[in-house]
Amino acid sequence: MIRVVLPPHLRVLARTEREIELELPVEATQRAVIDALEERFPSLRGTIRDPATMRRRPFVRFFGCGEDLSHDDPDDPLPPAIIEGREPYLVVGAMAGG
Amino acid sequence: MSKVRVLVGTRKGAFVITSDGTRRDWSVSGPHFGGWEVYHLKGSPADPDRLYASQSSSWFGQVVQRSDDGGETWQPVGNEFAYSGVPGTHQWYDGTPHPWEFARVWHLEPSLDDPDTAYAGVEDAALFRTTDAGRSWQELAGLRTQCSGHSWQPGAGGMCLHTILLDPGGKGRMYAAISAAGAFRSDDGGESWRPINRGLRSPQLPDEDAEVGHCVHRIAGHPGRPELLFMQKHWDVMRSDDGGESWREVSGDLPSDFGFPIEVHAHEPETVYVVPIKSDSEHYPPEGRLRVYRSRTGGGEWEPLAEGLPQQNCYVNVLRDAMAVDALESCGVYFGTTGGQVYASSDAGDTWSAIVRDLPAVLSLEVQTLR
Numbered sequence: 001m002i003r004v005v006l007p008p009h010l011r012v013l014a015r016t017e018r019e020i021e022l023e024l025p026v027e028a029t030q031r032a033v034i035d036a037l038e039e040r041f042p043s044l045r046g047t048i049r050d051p052a053t054m055r056r057r058p059f060v061r062f063f064g065c066g067e068d069l070s071h072d073d074p075d076d077p078l079p080p081a082i083i084e085g086r087e088p089y090l091v092v093g094a095m096a097g098g
Numbered sequence: 099m100s101k102v103r104v105l106v107g108t109r110k111g112a113f114v115i116t117s118d119g120t121r122r123d124w125s126v127s128g129p130h131f132g133g134w135e136v137y138h139l140k141g142s143p144a145d146p147d148r149l150y151a152s153q154s155s156s157w158f159g160q161v162v163q164r165s166d167d168g169g170e171t172w173q174p175v176g177n178e179f180a181y182s183g184v185p186g187t188h189q190w191y192d193g194t195p196h197p198w199e200f201a202r203v204w205h206l207e208p209s210l211d212d213p214d215t216a217y218a219g220v221e222d223a224a225l226f227r228t229t230d231a232g233r234s235w236q237e238l239a240g241l242r243t244q245c246s247g248h249s250w251q252p253g254a255g256g257m258c259l260h261t262i263l264l265d266p267g268g269k270g271r272m273y274a275a276i277s278a279a280g281a282f283r284s285d286d287g288g289e290s291w292r293p294i295n296r297g298l299r300s301p302q303l304p305d306e307d308a309e310v311g312h313c314v315h316r317i318a319g320h321p322g323r324p325e326l327l328f329m330q331k332h333w334d335v336m337r338s339d340d341g342g343e344s345w346r347e348v349s350g351d352l353p354s355d356f357g358f359p360i361e362v363h364a365h366e367p368e369t370v371y372v373v374p375i376k377s378d379s380e381h382y383p384p385e386g387r388l389r390v391y392r393s394r395t396g397g398g399e400w401e402p403l404a405e406g407l408p409q410q411n412c413y414v415n416v417l418r419d420a421m422a423v424d425a426l427e428s429c430g431v432y433f434g435t436t437g438g439q440v441y442a443s444s445d446a447g448d449t450w451s452a453i454v455r456d457l458p459a460v461l462s463l464e465v466q467t468l469r
Contacts, residue, residue, distance in 0.1 A: 009133055009158060013174060043174040047158040051178045052200065059157040093157045 002033055002078070003088040010048075010091065014041040019088060028083045030062060031074040037091075048091060063090040101468040102424050103168065104442075105149065106434055107136035110458035112151055114169040117453075121430055121444040124453040130172060131163065138205050138419055138462040141168075145213035146466050150232060152203035152218070160202050162218075164232045175232030179203070179220055182239035188222065189251040198222045198242075205419060205462075207262035217288070219259030223250060223276040225288060238288040241274060245282055245291050246310050253278035253313055260418055261314070265341075266321040273327070273342060275314040281329065283342050297338075297345030298331060316418040318360045320367035328370050328397065330360040330418070335372055337397050348397025353384045359421035363446060364429045368396035371423075371431060371447060373416040382413035390433070392447050406450035407441065414439070419462035426467060434460025 004020045011018060022036045038045045045051065048060055056062070062069045065079045065087050081087040100119035106112065111129025130136075131153045139151035149165040151172065160179070163172040179200045187195035201221040209215035214231040217238075224242055226235040241247070241259075250257060258277050265271035270287035273294075280295040298312045305311075313332035320326060329336040329345065333356050336345040349355035354374040363369035370393045376384045383389060388407040391400040414437035424430035431443045438457035443450045 007157075009155070013158075013161065043161070046160065046177045050159065052180060057157065057159060096156065 001085045002028060002036075002082060003085055004033060004037060005088045005090045007091060007093040009093065010044060013043050013047065015043075016041065021085075028078045029075050030069060030072065030078065030089075033078070033089055034074075059094040059096050061092045061094050063092055064088070100426060102426070102430065103141070103146075103466040103468060104422075104432055104440065104453070105139045105141065105169070105462075105464045105466070106440060106454075106457065106460055107138050107151070107419075107462035108434075108438070108458035108460050109135055112136040112139055112153075113454070113457060115440065115454060119426060121424075121426075121442065124442075126454050127169065129458075130169070131161075134158075134161070135202075136461065137202060138464075140206050140208060140464045141466045142208035142213040142216070143210050144208070146468055148208070148213040148231075150206040150208060150216050152206055154202040160200070162203065162206075162232050176228070176234045179218070179224075179226055179235050180237070181224060181242075182237040185242070186248060188248055188257065191252065193251075195248075198224070200224075201256065204258045204260045205262055207264060210264050210266055217262050217264075217272075219262050219274065221256045221258035222252075223247075223257045223259040223279060225259055225262070225274055227288065238284075240284070240289055241282060241291045245279075245293050249310065250276065250279040251311075261317050263317055263319055263327075265319075265324045267324050271324070271341070273317055273319075275317050275329075277315070278311065278313045280310045280312040281314050281317060281342055294338075294342035295345070296343065297347075298336065299334070299347075300332065302332070315358050316360050318362045318370075320362045323367040326367055326396070328360050328362060330357050330372055332356065332378060335360065335370075335397060348393070350393070350398035350400055352391055352400050353389075353402075357416075358418040359416055359433065361421045361423055361431070363431075364423045364425040366394070366429075369394050369446070370397060371421065372400075373421065373433065375415060381415040386410055386412050388412040388414065388435075390431070390447055390450075403443075403447040403450070405448065406443075417461055419464075420460050422463050422465040424465045424467045430465070432463055432465055434463040436460065 104115040111132040113128035134153045142148040147168040151163040153161040185198040190196035205219040207217040218226040261275035263273040315330045327338040335349045337348045389402040414435035421433040436459040
């Protein structure tokens, strides 16, 4: 079970709580988490990844276990603490602007 | 009794402002989609409770929302705008080829007779259509492929398709306008297109009479005279009497012919409204005095309308989609400013009052007259 924390704007859009629990049918990678998130909340499609390129939007970041996972390969396994549900996987709206 | 519903898109959300037909007391609902830019929202002429809204942000991209109850509740619908086929390139600012990249929806234009059909004008400039109430969007690619899309180059505001005008004649005629590309017409419901820029002159272009490349800011018309069109260009206010086949300048005695919105009186096809702005870099009213200008002669002769509007130290702008009229017997005129005020006139522009102040910067404004 993966615990996913969404930023406020996406919580409103998905009409859900701050933290979501996802069961993944496949290996726990970042791509699998976002795929499962979009499957459960179709209104989030296109908001985290560009639907044309499937790349992370520039001002969206992925954090976990105190690390920035945004630049990791989306098909790499997630850290064990996230896979085991001890740490959440954070989707964050990046600091931007002045 | 009649009602009026004003749909306001701002930098930080949407607002729905309503009044009965007297237009004296206004009720403000919102912000809807707080924190998101709402470039445009508009109601279906065929079902006034069906609204479409374009919600976007630099963080989370484009969302399209639909309401089936006049803006009380909303649901996200389809937000995938995939260019048709291999989209190729347009020109970038430095003249190099640049791939077409979807950025956002600037304008939503519901069909005149089918609430499930609507058109979306997007950046990078293209036209999309939904026929399933927003669940999916398909590009009408003829506009890009038949009108030299590969040569279009963005202006300072981006390369956006901002104006969609549907001819009520029922024969499939429609118009689109694109910043730094020009005006275009289809006579078959959007399948095929051609430029309609004859008569436009832009000294900012190497060929000032070029077929494409003109920075059209907005086009407006009147359903009772579909061949008559008015245009606010980057500079110049223009008029066409032949459905865009040719244009002539009608800036006349305006204090500045730069501006963004242009609108036509609901009952008088030759009565036109513009908001002169000082220049293409000084985006505020001349002399710090906010004035709407009205022509009752289809352009050429203009009168300032200032009663109730700030006449000193006013340096707001009025954006291209931020002016509209209602269809009550005494035509109401409305506009929103980048300072967050929404002004209304219930006497065709003779007098004005702010129906709300201090909203986020207004990006767009539409009016529905509800019977």
